[in-house]
Structure formats: C-alpha cells, structure tokens
Amino acid sequence: MSAQRMPTREGVLLAAERVAAILPPTPLLPLEIGGVQLWAKAEVLQPIGAFKIRGAWHRLSALSDEERTRGVVGVSSGNHAQGVAWAARRLGIAATIVMPTDAPRTKLDATRALGADVVLYDRPGGEDRDEVAARLVAESGATLVHAFADPWVIEGQGSAGIEIMAQLGHAPSRIVACCGGGGLAAGLALACPDSAVVPVEPEGWDMVGRAMAAGEVVHVGPNPPATICDALQPPATRPVNLAVLRGRAEPGVTVTDEEVRAAQRFAFRHLHLVVEPGGAAALAAALAGKVPLDGDTVVMLTGGNVDPAAYAATISAG
Template identity: 75%
Template sequence: MAHSASLRKPTHAGVVRAAEKIARILPPTPLLPTEIRGSRVWLKAESLQPIGAFKIRGGWHRLTDLSDGERGRGVVAVSSGNHAQGVAWAARELGSAATIVMPNDAPQVKLAGTRALGAEIVLYDRPGGELRDEVAAKLVDETGATLVHAYGDPWVIEGQGSAGIEIAEQLGEEPTRIVAPCGGGGLSAGLALACPGAEIVPVEPEGWDDMRRSLAAGEIVPVGPTPPPTACDALQTLATFPINFEVLHGRAAPGVAVSEEEIREAQRFAFARLKLVLEPGGAAALAAALAGKVELDGRTAIILSGGNVDAAAFARIIAGI
C-alpha cells in the first residue's frame, strides 16, 4: 500500500523537532531508577502517557504536520489499540476526524479508550486472515483521508524517537543502550535516530521475533505462517517495513525474543517494585532485562511502552493464575 513513507526518510533532526513539539503539550514521562541483577537501570514509564502508551508521540508529530486541508479530510490508522488511541487523541485535540481499523479481538480496554476519544472504529477479522492494510486503503481511497501508519511512516518514527531525546536529557547524557519492545520497529528506529551513540535492542515475543531474524539475516524476514498465540497484542506484526529496517540494519543490536512467562514475570515486577501497570507488550523489554538476555549497566534505559491491559486479565497475571 502506498503511503507517505515513500515521500521522505526519518532523520535525527526530525526526531529533535518532534521532541520540541511534544514538549510544548506534554511533560516528559518519568525515568525511574531500579536495580536488576545488581545493576542500576533506568525505566522510561511511557505507560503513564495520557493514552497509556508511547504512541501518542508519533500521532501528535504526524497530525500536527498535516495541512489544514489534510486535517479537514481526516486520518485513517490501523492498530490493535495503542496507535489507535494516539492518533485519536491527536485528532481530537486538532479538531480532525479519525477512523481506526482495529482487529475484532483487540482488548476491550483499547477499543473503549479509542471510542472515548471520538474516533470511528472499523473492525476486521484478524484470526480470519483479513488484510487490515487493504481495509485501510479502501477507506483512504473513499474519503481522501491521510493514512497514519503505525510504524511505516517517517513522521511516526520520528515522533516515537522523541522518547530517546527525553531519556538523554533526563540522564544528562546518551544512554549506553536502549532496550525497547518491538512490533513493526517504529519505536526502535526512532530511538536509533534519537540516540546515535546508543545500542538499540529490539525485544519481541517468541515466535513473533521477525525483527530479530531480519537483523540477523540482513534482509526483511516475515513472521512464519503459524505464529504461536501471544498476549502481546501490540507486538503482533507480521513483518517490518523497509523504512524501519533501513534505519536499524547494521545499527541495532541483535534482537531478543522473550517467552510469555518472562513477560508475565516482568508485569509482576513492575507492579510490585514500581507500582506500575504494564500490558504484556509494554513489559517485553523489561522481561528481557530480568531474564538476563541483555547487557545491563548504569546507563541502560528500558522502555515500558504501554499499560493498556484489561483489568481482569491483569489481576490474573498479578495473582499468578
């Protein structure tokens, strides 16, 4: 599907500009110190954003760069929930209409949050193999709206990278490495542009680790035909886009895959030690650190990317059920 990703490439300067725009409307999220395996690490609590996830960054940067005419025609996005809410929040603030293509098995908390922000939701059948990008492309063709892709858009990549600008400012220097949950790679690519001296470590659920395998192979490798079930709805991306891979290839560290139990353990750690609620995908990077799968030092930053989890599901995880 053709979209704005073909028109420009994301840059460090773009990330800095996105960070300046976001700083005018939102305070920086906390950078919390904690100890893991005897090392101090810094946890970036993006779960405390107004929409409960970092996706507000890319949504705001993209929509504020639209012309008045483009805003008047509205925007279309595809998302399981966090990007949906980021785009819907930005659209509401800017007086634009947002239509979000969401899977019918998205968590109810994310569906409700997106509707509460005033967006129109179009559901598609993820288990049935319906192609969400085709649904979105049809809406764009019918309405003239702008597609705001969840990860394959240069403005979105730059916006997500603003979290890295904040981390460097909060630490007073660039971190040694940034460990980040990875779906399509928008956040990881943005962080790589934001902090060119830092090692970027993308973390994915086991069986959905296409970025890890792509970086190892030197070319984009999609998820296999029968990926296993995962609670990480936010990280179920079948393949990254060239725009993301071009930034990360030769730049990011080898990716890491984490198990469902390691992710649950990270959710329990964040709740017990930090008093933070993390959704499964939002806890993936922390899971890699706790499981000893990434190197840690006093300047390692870990992105806690989201906290939008159904209450009943979270209660079962915390209880160890």
C-alpha cells in the first residue's frame, strides 16, 4: 500500500491536523550561536521523547478497521519503536517492533512498557532487520510501518514544519535536521517548500547525503565506523525519500562523535534540555560552523532518550 503512493504536502497538512488534535505543539526556543539568535525545535519534549510520535500517529490513524485488527510491525532502534507503540496502545492496535540487540536498554524497556512485543535482531552480526520484519508481516498479515520510507510516516514527520511556520509566523530560511533514513528531512521539505532543508548525519553513516550526491540509493559499506548516534544508523535511504529530497534539500553534512557530545553539553547548559546523541546531530553541525545560520534558522532537537550512564559521562566530561 505504501509503495503505491507518494507523500504530498496535502498529506502533511492532514497529518498536522491529526497531530494537533492529540498533542500540543513542541516549543520553538530562542538559541544563540556565534552571536546569531536562531531557533531550536524541542521535539525532545514529546510524550515519547522524540519526533517519531508524529509519523507513527499519522500512519496508524490512516489504517482501515480491517488493517487495525491485523496489527502493525515496526523496525527501529528505539524512537520510532516507542512512537508506534504509543500510537498503537492509544488506538487499540497490536504492535510488534523489530529492534537491534544493541539498542539502548532505556529504549527497549520503554517500548515494552508501552505494550509492544519486541523481536530482537543481531545488528552487529549483520542480520537484516528488514528480512525479519518481512517475515513477521508475512506470518501475521500485519501492516509494516517503516521508520522513514512510509509515505504516511514522512507526512507525519512533516507536521513539525507546519508547527514551525505557525510559531515563526513565516517560513524559516533553513531547517537543520538530524537525519537517519531521511523521513524527517523529506517531511520538512514537503511542509516548508520555501525553506532550505539541511540533513545532518554521523560520519560514515551519511547514506542520505551520499545518495543525494550520487542521484541513487547508496548502501553503507562493510565495517562502518562506530557512532554514538544509535538512532541514525540505517544502512541506506529509500527511493521515496530520495525522490522527495532530490532538488529540494541542501547537500547534507556530517558530524563527529565529539561534536555531538559538545552539542549535548550545550543543550543541557543553555537550553536545560536532555538530548540524545542522534537528536543532537543538527545542533552539532550548527555549533561546528558546518551550516550557515541566520535569525530564521531552525535547528531540530529530535530525541531525548538517553542512556543514563553514557549521558552522565558526556555531561560531566565538559
């Protein structure tokens, strides 16, 4: 069903209505970097601690009664998992989430606490999460809710852009977005057609940036580098995301683990927000001078589901 349609701006507007009916807008906070006052969109304050609740709610709300009875299957390292689980519980839908064995314990526990069944796969061992999910879908007839390549999910993530425009009173000049598979970046590109969208990815995992440069989907190579951004490690983007971003998004940038840690410390000290590594990538790029900034720039803070011990070590190190 997902493969038979493309996400649209009309879909983003519908998603924004659906999200606004159940959730208040997340704050747009003033932020100063290098003498420039810009804005930070605090998606870390969503009920599940991440923007992923948007796409999950829009996708599950669009299911037919028959589809709802068969349940849903999601694939995620944690934030999309919690978004799907949260929406499924609210709508009375059974949810199964395929999660990596090395996902942060906090995210695994939170997903189970929301009532979802969790099926683990061996990401470090190279097990294919999509094959695991496909098998579950074939066995149950459930609907696959892809973390970034589902058109409804893309539209749902774009609802953040509709909120931003309402809060600013106009379109932002650019939106700097943490990027895994490109669902958020694509949704924002649809929501804010007059704004530049800048995807930010971890070094060695810039599958969206490379795909945009190559004009085709690019897969991560063997033995990719380690990254603390567990939420930003898909092996490739998908054609639907690339189709939306082609000609719309600016060339992506990459950030190092140390730049991400510096951003986490900055958010804690200056915004009083807890931001996980993957959720701090966009801020890291802004702080490192890797993107141009002006008074109408918006930086997305996309997730706050930290590992307590790792987060404490990061904050205390500065």
